[in-house]
Amino acid sequence: MDKVRVRFAPSPTGSLHIGGVRTALYNYLLARKHGGKMLLRIEDTDQTRFVPGAEAYILDALEWMGIEIDEGIVKGGKDLGPHAPYRQSERKPIYREYAERLVKEGKAYYAFDTAEELESMRKELEAAQVATAQYNAVTRMKMKNSLTLSPEETARRLAAGDAHVIRIKLNPRDEVRLNDMVRGWVSWHATELDDKVLLKSDGMPTYHLASVVDDHLMEISHVIRGEEWLPSAPIHVLLYRYLGWEATMPRFAHISLVLNPDGNGKLSKRDAGIGDFPRIPLSWTDPVTGQKAIGFREEGYLPDAMANFLAFLGWNPGTEQELFSIDELIQAFSLERMNKAGARFDIQKARWYNQQYIRMMADEKLGGLVIQDAKNRAAGLDEALVPKFVRLFKERVTFVHEIVSESTGLLIAPESYETEVASKKWTSEAVRGIEAFKVALAGASPEVNAEEAKNLLHDVLESLGIKMGKVMQSLRLAITGKGAGPDLMLIIEVLGRDETVKRLDAAIERLPVID
Structure with a gap:
């Protein structure tokens, strides 16, 4: 395989969903297997959704999981690598350059429509019983944009600073085909798509433009992302075509969704009704609402056990082996063995993995974790007895903190008897x-x-x-x-x-x- 460069590109909008951790893990495994690079890029173009502390949370979560960053945003808040900056909010001029280039080449256009005018168009299309209200080759000719306005009027509006966006100009005769590494060949006709906004009125790019420009400039070889991004893929393929970058377009792999334990619907960060278990790697307190959510780390899960569990949520090694070290996962991993179907989040399986990793751990290392956990809980455990407690409870617990609670409980004489x-x-x-x-x-x-x-x-x-x-x-x-x-x-x-x-x-x- 040619030079492998992958990226994990989360948005700093709150805590990191465990499905996002899985995406980062798959990118990391592919990079390490082929001696490539793992990049971390922060997609913060939507400033209205920015949450203070979210970026630091992402870095802490990846560090806990053992996912090493070769290039991009790193601890300390500095960029690492030749393609800096790696926060999209700091790359704003770059996106405008390419958006304007597309306009000059007739592949995009300025649109001056107000929110009220767009809503009016939507209602008109609904009244006409049009299946989907789209800004496309038909409707754009009834709207206020540089395709319907004269060049002079367009220039006047731009000079006056009128609010506008830049939209991609789709050719209704275009057909887009993508050989996805998980889905196989997928195709779309341009009539199914709409003229997506590339540059917003605040000068910030949308995900479509920013991700394509950044992936190209950062020489990304593979884009591994969730299945929910598949509908965006044809716009991205067309942007590579319009910008003349088709020859270096990365391979796409749209991985399966992580589903609720019952298999119904995508696993949510907030739906407590589907079971009392974490959905995020580390505990998080929302800085605005104060709402708290517990993480897998605080619940007592080991990062290596979580990596093993998450790897199997959508990937099959092709063997009966279930327990893999991180090095074994790296050697065994391949995108060709990804599953298309959604993966149920079986929390009992996650607990089983944690149990197995505790049993496989060296007694001395486990003892160190027990001592640290006891200190965190102010349990007052006699460190001299910890090796004996490890021998006693290692084969019987699912979490390290259970050794602490069982040990402290053992030291208290029984008040009652079964x-x-x-x-x-x-x-x-x-x-x-x-x-x-x-x-x-x-x-x-x-x-x-x-x-x-x-x-x-x-x-x-x-x-x-x-x-x-x-x-x-x-x-x-x-x-x-x-x-x-x-x-x-x-x-x-x-x-x-x-x-x-x-x-x-x-x-x-x-x-x-x-x-």
């Missing part, structure tokens, strides 16, 4: 074995370890002729208040001799024998 277990297992035989174990344990070292506790219990029960199965669940109940959980002998090691004996005494005193 009724169902107590009513079936707290027998006189079990109590006899527990009492004997308590006495033996009281004579052991204060720092008794799991192996010593296990041998001690085995020897005591063997001497009494009591089977281990008759005692184990009751012993767990006495120590933890629960009938199930992680390695009981390791729990005894964590609690130590004195605390364990104290808990056994309390259970023997509180619980009534059932026989």
